[in-house]
Amino acid sequence: MKIEKLYETAKDTAERIWELTPEERLYEGGGWIPTTLTLKPEENFQKFYGFGGALTESSGYVLSRLPSQIRKQAIDAYYNPKCGNGYRYARIHMNSCDFSLENWACVPEKDETLKSFSMDRTDKYISPLAMEVQKAARNEGSDVQFLMSPWSPPLWMKDNGDMNHGGHLLDCYRELWAQYFVTFINKMAERDIKISFVTIQNEPAAVQTWDSCEYSATEEGEFAAKYLGPALEKAGLGDVKIYIWDHNRDLALERLEESLKVPGTEKYVAGLAFHWYSGDQYDNIKEIARRYPDIDLIFTEGCIEGGPRNGAWFTGERYAHNIINDLKSGCTKWIDWNIVLDMKGGPNHVGNYCDAPILADVADGTLHFQSSYYYIGHFSRFIKPGAVRLGSDFFSWMTPATVSGHLTDEAETVAFKNPDGTIILIVTNRTEADLAFEFKIETSDKTETAKLRDWEQARTEGSKNTDGLFLKCPPRAIQTWILK
16 A cells, blocks of 8 residues: 655645645654554444535625625635535525524514515525535536524524523424424425435524524424424425434433434434534544444534634644544534634624634635635545545554643544545644654554555665654644555
């Protein structure tokens, strides 16, 4: 097995996802190298299907205020598989969310017939953006699958009479709310936007100052099994997959187990969706993958909270850390939050400003690509739909503090085998020094050193390391190695 190509993004360079020869990252420093990266191609795990982002009203609004060619540049940067990150998924919201200009609903006034159902607000910023995204992908022979999530039912369907501040869906409206889903999905289909996945509720355990609604795990299971699943099936939409939870990793396992106790959920619930805001509880996701192999695990939201971080580097590193560990935990799809926000990190109708991989200055019509955009691209551009995750790990005799002074893991890796047989190996280095490592390939009957495409030519006469393949990842960098 040989290393064929290398792509790199590093903090102290101006190049982003730039190709260099693998030989340029040979480590020739000599001495003892206590760190080993091991690829285990015989260890096969889940298939992975791609990355995506959220087409919120805020993103659509910001993009609508940019010149057409700049707007196209931003959309291509995400969804064009030839010149962008090759996203294959998009999340949209039914009714308003916090990243909307205000609270709104498709049926704002009480109407138990849903005859007044209006797509006017959706069609102002969300539908046009979804169509542009789909066009950007289709022009290059790709396609986009859409996930739909509600943040709140209309206020008249809730016990607190408010789209914000939590509250609950009134029991008497559970059947009507399921029909609301069906109506929205059908109307989006009329716009050539097919909804392939739905979550029952965004963050059902959170009482937010913005659009929110509470469900217990049992209530989610009941809504899926008794109302939403049958309604979709009756409407000829049985292929639309239902996901529960759509909240943080911390309670994912216990919520799933409680929901699955409801009779009928096994028929209608395809998977569990999760976010990153509670921290690194990856073991919960791993345990779900182990106990419930038929439950699909999809990451549906993560962002840097507290406003924009224009020019920051840690944002990309946070994304890489989460992506690597989610993928190593069994995740099959990974969807970011807002694709574009303004320089304030909005608009957001309650001031809940956040960062985005692309920030837009609408005053001068410019785009600001963040480190997070490039870090995501190191995964999304190279891991192809249907790729199988392989075993890989770092092992070092050094403590992390030996290199950086920090007592945390500073290097991470994940590997995939694409349908065409190429192997994608991603390496991150969060230290302020070169990460030097020996690269080995381990199979059931042997462990061998990986080779470079021009191995003999790469070994210079004066090389200090004559055995093994010693490579390096620069400080604060991410690399994508391609092997055949």
